[in-house]
Each structure stands twice: as structure tokens, then as C-alpha cells.
Amino acid sequence: MSVTAVMESPRGPQAPTPEEVADALADARFVRVVAAPTGASLAASGVVARALRERAIPFQVRVRRASAYAVTDDAFTLRVGSTGPADLTLAEPARAPTMAFEVARELGTDPDPRLALAGVAASETDPAVSTLADVAGLDRSPGAGVPVADLADGLGHSTLLHAPFSDGADAAGAMLAELGLPAELDGDARRRVASLAAVETTTAPGATPRAAEAVARALNPLRLDDAPFATVEGYGDVLCAVARERPGTGVALALGHDARTPALEAWRTHARHAHTALREAETARYTGVFVVRVSLPADGGADANSDDTEPDVHARRTAGRLRTVARLARDFRSPEPTALAVADGIAAAATHDEAVDAADALGRAVETADADGTAREADTRFAGDAEAFETAVREALS
Known part of the structure; x- marks a missing residue:
């Protein structure tokens, strides 16, 4: 079964209500929560997981890139912040924390609005205008x-x-x-x-x-x-x-x-x-995209608190740092609507152009589906010459 929770109106047949999501989780024998590596997804996962803990429903939470996780057992899989194989998905980062809060309420628990509000803030949405601010x-x-x-x-x-x-x-x-x-x-x-x-x-x-x-x-x-x-x-x-x-x-x-x-x-x-990476970067401006060529130190040693089976910790951490560099460049240094941060074999893009899909553009540039993220912000690995990759991204964005 694959169900996607989308907080849109009017609600379509593939968009369950918080009550329906809570019912599905309440019936599960074991829930595996797979969160995208973003603050909003992490907050939403925490809100749901705390409710599951209070209801004594066994669960596990993992933070994973979409391409780094596949369903391999019969656990009920809840994916948060990304799409992919799952029994249930809360895919839209900006709405996932609020949705998670409502799901936790429907499970009969008293969720912490501060955590959900932090997730709202992490999604680049103003938490002060959220109904959760009134709740808190x-x-x-x-x-x-x-x-x-x-x-x-x-x-x-x-x-x-x-x-x-x-x-x-x-x-x-x-x-x-x-x-x-x-x-x-x-x-x-x-x-x-x-x-x-x-x-x-x-x-x-x-x-x-x-x-x-x-x-x-x-x-x-x-x-x-x-x-x-x-x-x-x-x-x-x-x-x-x-x-x-x-x-x-x-x-x-x-x-x-x-x-x-x-x-x-x-x-x-x-x-x-x-x-430091943004401050010391070499930059180049093109129509629609601002390229930030950065150097990040190779210090991505294993996280003592992460799952020992997580593959390629250094590449994951580098991709995460580049996404932050791209976002900061987009917001504070880029004269173009899209910023592209490029390091050795890894790149990230962030945009405020509603007509641009960052994940799609990066995926097309490397000619695979191996781009992780959303239309607003994404990262990918690439092989070969960085200049050729940058050109491919610019073409994909045009």
C-alpha cells in the first residue's frame, strides 16, 4: 500500500486526513519512520514518534536520503519529507510538521507544539503565523x-x-x-x-x-x-x-x-x-543561476550517534553542507534566483524561482534520478569535469 498525505484543499482521494493517518499508525505492529535530512522532516518525525512512544507502538526513526533507503521488510514505513517506497508519506516539508502535530493529537496524545513550530521555522515558513503559535x-x-x-x-x-x-x-x-x-x-x-x-x-x-x-x-x-x-x-x-x-x-x-x-x-x-565555504568561494554569474565553487575539508568522520550501517557518511555530510551553502548564497549573495554550490563530485542547488525544480534540474544534469531533495532545494553527486556538470545544470534550468 502506498498513500501520500498532502495538505491541500480540496482534499483528493490520495490525501488522507490526520484521522486516517493516525488510524493506520495505530493498527501497525511496528512503524519505521524514515525522515529526509532536513529540519522540518526531523521535527515532524519526532512529533509522530513521540506519539507512537506514548501509545506504546514500537517504532524506529532513521534519517535517510531518499535514494539511500529501500523498504526491505514488513514494517509499516512512514516516509517524511521525501517520496519513495512507503506505506504512508508526509512528503511536503512545509506542511509536514503541522500535519504530524494533528496526527499525534488524533492518536490521543498531547504533542509538543514547540517541536512542530521549530519544524515550521526550519521549512522557511514564518512560525508566528502558524496556528501552532497560538497553541503554544x-x-x-x-x-x-x-x-x-x-x-x-x-x-x-x-x-x-x-x-x-x-x-x-x-x-x-x-x-x-x-x-x-x-x-x-x-x-x-x-x-x-x-x-x-x-x-x-x-x-x-x-x-x-x-x-x-x-x-x-x-x-x-x-x-x-x-x-x-x-x-x-x-x-x-x-x-x-x-x-x-x-x-x-x-x-x-x-x-x-x-x-x-x-x-x-x-x-x-x-x-x-x-x-567559511561561502565566504571563500569562487563565484560566477550566468543567466538565472549563480555558481558557487567551494572547497570543503575532508573531515566527514562517522557520527558516533548515527546508524552504523549508514553508507558514505562523508558524502552525506558534504551534501548537507553544500545545501546550506546554496541556500545562504541564494538568500544573501546571489543576484540570480537560483544558486548552485559545487564541490568535488557533489553539488547542491537552492532556488526561489517558482518555475524551477532544483531536484529535477540536478537529476537531468547527471542523467539519473539520483538527486535528493525538493523543487526548492536539492543535492546530487556527479562524475567527471565540474565545468561540464555546471553547464549541464544551467541547460537543465533553462
């Missing part, structure tokens, strides 16, 4: 949407923006020192931080007009007071990073285990590599 009793507050109370650490490692201070806590701390902030931050001090961060981001060398729109994701957040992170937006940022950097840790975090410290370590590592 959260409103916008002034300041920066970072996961930690230390603003220098938070702004220096955030992947919600790319600015001169995106070089760790020391760089961000030097910027913040200009403000002479009080020890206890009040609303006015937080507004000054947000204003300075916005100015530094949008006036940085190479910043594009789109940066003024994109930086809004990192400002005026839904504050959580460190439960489990400082803000919803920061929580979503951590989920995005850990899904790509250390997915085993990401699963533990999504399930509600005490994984805050290793998750923040992964977030800092991911941010450092992505920002």
Missing part, C-alpha cells in the same frame, strides 16, 4: 532568533543569515560590543541587536537586495527561554544543521532525549563550514 501561547518578541542565550555565540553561528559577523562568537562579539548592551537585556536592547544584525547583513560586501527579505527569518522571534532552545527560529536552525551534520543526534533531539549539548556542537560545526 507564543508571540513575536524583539531580538534575534538564535538557539542560545549568548548572542555572540548565536549570531556568530546562525545559518539563518550570512554576514561579516558569521565567523563565530568572537566576530559577532566584536560587532555587539559596539552597542554597549546591559547585562540584562530588555526589549530596547534586543531591538538594537536585531537592527544592527539586519544592517550588517544587508550592507555587507556582495549582499543582494533579497538579503533584506531573507534576514527577517532571523529577527523578532518566538522566544522559548531555553526550553529546549532560546527561540523557535533558533530551534529550527539547530534541527536543520543536526539533520545534515549528525543525524543520529538529531533523532535523539527530536525524540526529546537530552541531546542539547551535542546538537549545539553540530550546529556550530555546520555553520562554521558553511559560512
Whole structure:
């Protein structure tokens, strides 16, 4: 059986309601949840898995690229954030966290709206306009949407923006020192931080007009007071990073285990590599696409918290970092609607052009279906000359 859950209206015959999804899961003897390596998918998987745990329904959660997982047993497979063989699929990243929250309610549990909201934020959707914000009793507050109370650490490692201070806590701390902030931050001090961060981001060398729109994701957040992170937006940022950097840790975090410290370590590592790669990249502009040629260090050693059977950890991690580089380039440095980040044999694309399908374009460029992701953001491996690959991608995008 293969059923796809699509949160569209009017609802078609292949789009089950949250009640129907919950009924299917309640009847399962064992549920295998397969999440795409994205923050939204990880959050949605965690919401569902916590409900399954509360209902004493056996389950397992794995973070996998679509091409790296096949159904091999009789477990009931729930795929989140990607398409492929499954008994049930929550495929649309922007809607999966909210759908998962409703499914968990239908299972008779009391799901955590903060985790679902973090997934909404991770999908690049404004969590403040989600009905889940009302459920959680959260409103916008002034300041920066970072996961930690230390603003220098938070702004220096955030992947919600790319600015001169995106070089760790020391760089961000030097910027913040200009403000002479009080020890206890009040609303006015937080507004000054947000204003300075916005100015530094949008006036940085190479910043594009789109940066003024994109930086809004990192400002005026839904504050959580460190439960489990400082803000919803920061929580979503951590989920995005850990899904790509250390997915085993990401699963533990999504399930509600005490994984805050290793998750923040992964977030800092991911941010450092992505920002450095973009800052030091060679770039080229073509009609419709901005190419970012990057060099990423070969440090992709195994994740002690991931499944030991996961293939090619280094390539997976490199692809995840490149997707973040492509997104940052698209939002803050690309004068074209699509950014293509290319490293040795691996590439990622991110676009805000509704007429472009990033996954399809990458797949056609390598003449296989081995592109992982969505129309908005995807990655692939390629063989041969990087210049020839870039040309093929540009042709596929035209």
C-alpha cells in the first residue's frame, strides 16, 4: 500500500486526513519512520514518534536520503519529507510538521507544539503565523532568533543569515560590543541587536537586495527561554544543521532525549563550514543561476550517534553542507534566483524561482534520478569535469 498525505484543499482521494493517518499508525505492529535530512522532516518525525512512544507502538526513526533507503521488510514505513517506497508519506516539508502535530493529537496524545513550530521555522515558513503559535501561547518578541542565550555565540553561528559577523562568537562579539548592551537585556536592547544584525547583513560586501527579505527569518522571534532552545527560529536552525551534520543526534533531539549539548556542537560545526565555504568561494554569474565553487575539508568522520550501517557518511555530510551553502548564497549573495554550490563530485542547488525544480534540474544534469531533495532545494553527486556538470545544470534550468 502506498498513500501520500498532502495538505491541500480540496482534499483528493490520495490525501488522507490526520484521522486516517493516525488510524493506520495505530493498527501497525511496528512503524519505521524514515525522515529526509532536513529540519522540518526531523521535527515532524519526532512529533509522530513521540506519539507512537506514548501509545506504546514500537517504532524506529532513521534519517535517510531518499535514494539511500529501500523498504526491505514488513514494517509499516512512514516516509517524511521525501517520496519513495512507503506505506504512508508526509512528503511536503512545509506542511509536514503541522500535519504530524494533528496526527499525534488524533492518536490521543498531547504533542509538543514547540517541536512542530521549530519544524515550521526550519521549512522557511514564518512560525508566528502558524496556528501552532497560538497553541503554544507564543508571540513575536524583539531580538534575534538564535538557539542560545549568548548572542555572540548565536549570531556568530546562525545559518539563518550570512554576514561579516558569521565567523563565530568572537566576530559577532566584536560587532555587539559596539552597542554597549546591559547585562540584562530588555526589549530596547534586543531591538538594537536585531537592527544592527539586519544592517550588517544587508550592507555587507556582495549582499543582494533579497538579503533584506531573507534576514527577517532571523529577527523578532518566538522566544522559548531555553526550553529546549532560546527561540523557535533558533530551534529550527539547530534541527536543520543536526539533520545534515549528525543525524543520529538529531533523532535523539527530536525524540526529546537530552541531546542539547551535542546538537549545539553540530550546529556550530555546520555553520562554521558553511559560512567559511561561502565566504571563500569562487563565484560566477550566468543567466538565472549563480555558481558557487567551494572547497570543503575532508573531515566527514562517522557520527558516533548515527546508524552504523549508514553508507558514505562523508558524502552525506558534504551534501548537507553544500545545501546550506546554496541556500545562504541564494538568500544573501546571489543576484540570480537560483544558486548552485559545487564541490568535488557533489553539488547542491537552492532556488526561489517558482518555475524551477532544483531536484529535477540536478537529476537531468547527471542523467539519473539520483538527486535528493525538493523543487526548492536539492543535492546530487556527479562524475567527471565540474565545468561540464555546471553547464549541464544551467541547460537543465533553462
